[in-house]
Amino acid sequence: MIALQLFPSRTVTMYMMKSFIIRTFAILATLVLVLQMMDLLSESGHILAYHGNGQAEELRYISLRTPQIIATFAPFAVLLGTILTLSTMNQNSEIIALKAAGLSAHQVLAPLIVASLGFALLSFAFNDRIVSRATATLSVWKAAGYAPIPADRGDRSNVWVRDGDDLIQVGQVNGRGNAARLVDVTLYDRQDGRMASIVRAPHGVRDGDGWRIGPATRFDVASGRLTKLGAIVIGHGVRPDQLTLASVDADALSFGELHSVIADLSDAGRPTKALSGSMWHKLSSPLSAVLMPLLGAISAFGLARSGKLFVRAVIGMFLGFAYFVGDNFALAMGNLGAYPPFLAAWAPFLLFLLIGEAVLIRTEE
Numbered sequence: 001m002i003a004l005q006l007f008p009s010r011t012v013t014m015y016m017m018k019s020f021i022i023r024t025f026a027i028l029a030t031l032v033l034v035l036q037m038m039d040l041l042s043e044s045g046h047i048l049a050y051h052g053n054g055q056a057e058e059l060r061y062i063s064l065r066t067p068q069i070i071a072t073f074a075p076f077a078v079l080l081g082t083i084l085t086l087s088t089m090n091q092n093s094e095i096i097a098l099k100a101a102g103l104s105a106h107q108v109l110a111p112l113i114v115a116s117l118g119f120a121l122l123s124f125a126f127n128d129r130i131v132s133r134a135t136a137t138l139s140v141w142k143a144a145g146y147a148p149i150p151a152d153r154g155d156r157s158n159v160w161v162r163d164g165d166d167l168i169q170v171g172q173v174n175g176r177g178n179a180a181r182l183v184d185v186t187l188y189d190r191q192d193g194r195m196a197s198i199v200r201a202p203h204g205v206r207d208g209d210g211w212r213i214g215p216a217t218r219f220d221v222a223s224g225r226l227t228k229l230g231a232i233v234i235g236h237g238v239r240p241d242q243l244t245l246a247s248v249d250a251d252a253l254s255f256g257e258l259h260s261v262i263a264d265l266s267d268a269g270r271p272t273k274a275l276s277g278s279m280w281h282k283l284s285s286p287l288s289a290v291l292m293p294l295l296g297a298i299s300a301f302g303l304a305r306s307g308k309l310f311v312r313a314v315i316g317m318f319l320g321f322a323y324f325v326g327d328n329f330a331l332a333m334g335n336l337g338a339y340p341p342f343l344a345a346w347a348p349f350l351l352f353l354l355i356g357e358a359v360l361i362r363t364e365e
Helices: 010-049 055-091 094-100 105-143 240-244 255-267 273-295 309-336 341-364
Strands: 156-163 166-174 181-191 194-207 210-220 226-234
Touching (some): 010 105, 055 105, 055 309, 094 105, 105 255, 105 341, 194 226, 273 341, 309 341
Antiparallel strands (some): 156 166, 210 226
16 A cells, blocks of 8 residues: 555556656657668768678668667657656646645656656666677677678687787687687887887797797898798787787677676786776666656646746756766766776766755755
8 A cells, every 4th residue: 555655546657657658769769760860871981882782781780770879868768758748747737736636746756757667677678688789790890891791709809918018919819718819910029118029920829828829920120120930939928818808898798798707807807997887887877767757857846837847847958968968977987997886887876866856855845
């Protein structure tokens, strides 16, 4: 009975949830349609620049880019859907009728908060299962200049590793652990901060605590002379995980995959703060939909005939967009190491939760 008292009547609850969901998905569909058209116009030239690409490749780009747009603008759609629903109810005096029936502001908003919570769960599942895979595929395809790419077998490309003062660049790493095979290896031999020589080899394999590469050639920077070295061992102390885990795109991994990668990097002694912040943000970002009814609630209360309904709607939009600005700022600070990962992901959410509650209580008074 206590739980049931948190909501209006069943009829009112279903009416508000239905109105909110329809408006939210309609706004989201409109945003995605317009933004996808603009994005395709700006990117179609690069897609068609590769000989043989045509309409099929453009449709493939749309199928990979649309999930990213949906994930980015879903919270915006929830915010606008909330403001439109509450403003319409306020203008039709439905909010006044609910208040006159003895309902508090939290009870009026309860159906929208429950619907937004369901939307947040759906967004998390969509981001985790679809958006991450689409991002991974699109990143590789775009890096290849929209040319046909082989199936992803977990290989790594363009990997850089520091070995003391030297730098090692590997064009491609195939496999993992001691079975990893290196392709197109370049060693930049530096002495006292200056480039001494450049060693190149087409192949490399694990050999003891180093990597045997060959047939290698050395270019001496001072003399300009090129020398054939045959097979040599470089990178003593460079572990296989430093090569296979050198490049991690958090957006291209699901929550579980990113958690596993962070554990591997941590075991290897690699920094993981930026990735940890991105991992927590995979939870806080979809959950931001729950904040939107609170931030947009200012448009629901107050007399519509006072002429300030539009102003309250603008204030609601301002609060919502301020959250997204603060969220991006905190995430950037987390990536730079200025904020702890957990704080970078959750501080804006908790801050605007308190702001939304304060505005709601003040409005109700």
